[in-house]
Amino acid sequence: MKLTRRKRNMALITMTPLVDVMMILLVFFMVTSTYLDLDMMPMVQSEAEGTAAPAGPAPTLLIRITANGEARLRGQPLTVQTLVSALQTAPNARVLILPSGGSNVQGLVSAIETATQAGAENLRVVRLEAQ
Amino acid sequence: MMKLKRRSQPPQQETIVSLIDVIFFLLVFFMLVGRMDATAPFEVSPPVSIAGESLPKGGTTIAVAENGALALDGEAIERQALLARITDLLTEKPGLFVRINAHADARLTNLLPLVTALEQAGVGDVVLVVTPNPV
Numbered sequence: 001m002k003l004t005r006r007k008r009n010m011a012l013i014t015m016t017p018l019v020d021v022m023m024i025l026l027v028f029f030m031v032t033s034t035y036l037d038l039d040m041m042p043m044v045q046s047e048a049e050g051t052a053a054p055a056g057p058a059p060t061l062l063i064r065i066t067a068n069g070e071a072r073l074r075g076q077p078l079t080v081q082t083l084v085s086a087l088q089t090a091p092n093a094r095v096l097i098l099p100s101g102g103s104n105v106q107g108l109v110s111a112i113e114t115a116t117q118a119g120a121e122n123l124r125v126v127r128l129e130a131q
Numbered sequence: 132m133m134k135l136k137r138r139s140q141p142p143q144q145e146t147i148v149s150l151i152d153v154i155f156f157l158l159v160f161f162m163l164v165g166r167m168d169a170t171a172p173f174e175v176s177p178p179v180s181i182a183g184e185s186l187p188k189g190g191t192t193i194a195v196a197e198n199g200a201l202a203l204d205g206e207a208i209e210r211q212a213l214l215a216r217i218t219d220l221l222t223e224k225p226g227l228f229v230r231i232n233a234h235a236d237a238r239l240t241n242l243l244p245l246v247t248a249l250e251q252a253g254v255g256d257v258v259l260v261v262t263p264n265p266v
Contacts, residue, residue, distance in 0.1 A: 015147050015148065015151060016147065018151060019147055019150060019151055019154060022151065022154045022155060022158055023154060025158055026154055026157055026158045026161065029158065029161040029162050029165055030161050030165075032165075033161060033164070033165020034165065034170070035164065035165060036177075036262060037262060037263060037264055038177065038186045038260055038261070038262055039180070039183025039184060039185060039186055039260070039261050039262060039263055040183055040184055040185070040186040040187075040230065040258035040259065040260055040261065041180065041182070041183055041184070041258060041259045041261055042184075042256075042257075042258050042259075043231065043246050043257045043258060043259050044246060044249065044250045044254060044255065044256065044257035045255070045256065065239075099239050099243070100239070101238065101239055101240040102238065102239075102240075103238070103239055104235065104236045104237060104238060104239065105178050105195075105233045105234065105235055105236070105237050105238075105239065105242055105259075106178040106179070106235040106236065107239075108178075108239055108242075109178040109179075109180045109235075109259070109261055110178075110180065112180070112182065113180045113181065113182040116182040117182060125243070127243050127244070127246065127247045
């Protein structure tokens with residue numbers, strides 16, 4: 001006796017569970033992601049990346065940040081022009097930023113921004129010790 | 132008068148293939164555009180600067196609140212415990228990348244000694260998070 005297997009109908013692949021899973025993933029990524037446009041400023045760089053300290057004494061420009069966040073160079077308010085002209089008189093100068101403990105992060109970031117725009121290459125921040 | 136009979140159409144199956152396409156497109160879009168960061172337990176609006184460089188992904192994030200409170204990868208933590216955790220992370224991964232997400236109005240006495248402590252702990256790569264557009 002010959003038994004013939006009954007031909008099965010081809011099962012239709014349903015797409016609905018796939019859409020459900022993708023919808024869940026979509027909502028997950030929409031909710032958990034943040035969409036802030038963020039940049040960075042280096043504070044500590046490893047030795048390989050950091051600029052080597054020049055041999056011998058280099059002229060130093062000192063930028064003070066007052067307690068209310070204003071940056072001052074030689075008693076004058078710091079602008080890109082004043083720093084550029086100061087750097088022209090003393091090329092390869094080290095630019096030191098001396099922040100007051102009472103100033104805020106925005107004051108420091110603005111001073112670094114001005115110094116970067118003026119083309120200061122050897123820029124350092126005088127660190128405050130914990131009080 | 133001739134009677135026109137509209138041919139009865141077979142019921143069309145709704146195709147959801149196009150829906151899948153759209154959802155898949157949106158999914159890829161949000162995966163690429165979004166940045167998955169652990170959010171700090173307090174509000175942090177980073178300082179504004181146009182001189183920043185692009186921020187690489189990955190690494191460990193330290194958040195500094197306006198009042199000086201600290202958080203490591205979204206969890207509030209005390210300063211000593213934070214430094215201990217960073218030391219532990221450094222032994223696991225020597226080239227640790229640390230991002231400091233400080234509030235724009237946080238005092239520098241809460242930020243700069245922390246940077247010094249991180250450097251003394253052996254962290255070679257510390258960056259300060261800034262934003263080119265005010266939040």
